[in-house]
Amino acid sequence: MFDTQKIDQIIDNALQEDIKTGDVTTLCLVLPGTPARAKILAKQNGVLAGIDVARKVFEKAGQYSQADPKIKLEFHCLAKEGARIKKGQVLAKIQGSARTILTAERTALNFLQRMSGIATLTSEFVAKTKGTEAKILDTRKTAPNLRILDKLAVRLGGGENHRFGLYDMVLIKDNHIKIAGGVIKAVRLANKYNNKNLLVEIEVDTLLQADQALHAGAKRILLDNFTLENIKKAVRLNNSRAVLEVSGGVTLENVGKIAKTGVDYISVGALTHSVKALDLSIEIN
Numbered sequence: 443m444f445d446t447q448k449i450d451q452i453i454d455n456a457l458q459e460d461i462k463t464g465d466v467t468t469l470c471l472v473l474p475g476t477p478a479r480a481k482i483l484a485k486q487n488g489v490l491a492g493i494d495v496a497r498k499v500f501e502k503a504g505q506y507s508q509a510d511p512k513i514k515l516e517f518h519c520l521a522k523e524g525a526r527i528k529k530g531q532v533l534a535k536i537q538g539s540a541r542t543i544l545t546a547e548r549t550a551l552n553f554l555q556r557m558s559g560i561a562t563l564t565s566e567f568v569a570k571t572k573g574t575e576a577k578i579l580d581t582r583k584t585a586p587n588l589r590i591l592d593k594l595a596v597r598l599g600g601g602e603n604h605r606f607g608l609y610d611m612v613l614i615k616d617n618h619i620k621i622a623g624g625v626i627k628a629v630r631l632a633n634k635y636n637n638k639n640l641l642v643e644i645e646v647d648t649l650l651q652a653d654q655a656l657h658a659g660a661k662r663i664l665l666d667n668f669t670l671e672n673i674k675k676a677v678r679l680n681n682s683r684a685v686l687e688v689s690g691g692v693t694l695e696n697v698g699k700i701a702k703t704g705v706d707y708i709s710v711g712a713l714t715h716s717v718k719a720l721d722l723s724i725e726i727n
Contacts, residue, residue: 453495487528490522492557499550502546510541524600543726544726550724644663647667661685
């Protein structure tokens, strides 16, 4: 799923978006052939994600920055993807054309800060479920065109990925159920016409719907916005017949209690739709 060509395309698009016809400030102030050194610095604790993406940004930026090709760009990672980092830690050192470094820094930071923010929050949710069998999942609530990076960051933070899109899993939601004519009909239709043999999951809002889904032969059920008490009841009702997932209203304050009910998965949209960027900076030496 983490197609390197797709990631390269995202980086190219981001650089073109930012630079377009040229970094006019840098072109005015910095002569071609001017060398520089820089470092990427953590300004708060967290989990690092996207350092390899940042490296690619600097490597690709040379073709846009009108830099001197004789000055080789060197990017040295000092911390690994998924590593816990501390405030004040140097994450990478860069040397090469000053034009390239100045032109690339904001795009590199935009990727690095967002991905590290996602990984850091994910790791906090994962920590709260320690000692249980529950796994933390992401959702499709990602930034458009950045889903592959958002979901990669979740993995680096210790979480797991739900479906990547509408094409790789059958997920029956409330509006599908209404149009199909009920839970039982929806499950049976999905199983009948699922010619790609994809995983089928159905979202339910009540214990009655959960019971109907089980009777229809559902193998995976998503309990949407259930209270903690009703989650416990659903687990007892299920009796290990189907894989259970919980979604809706999940926070750092209640995720531990939800995990202890015995559900298999807990999906958290906030991992990617409400991400707070990790505070990182690039400093020229």
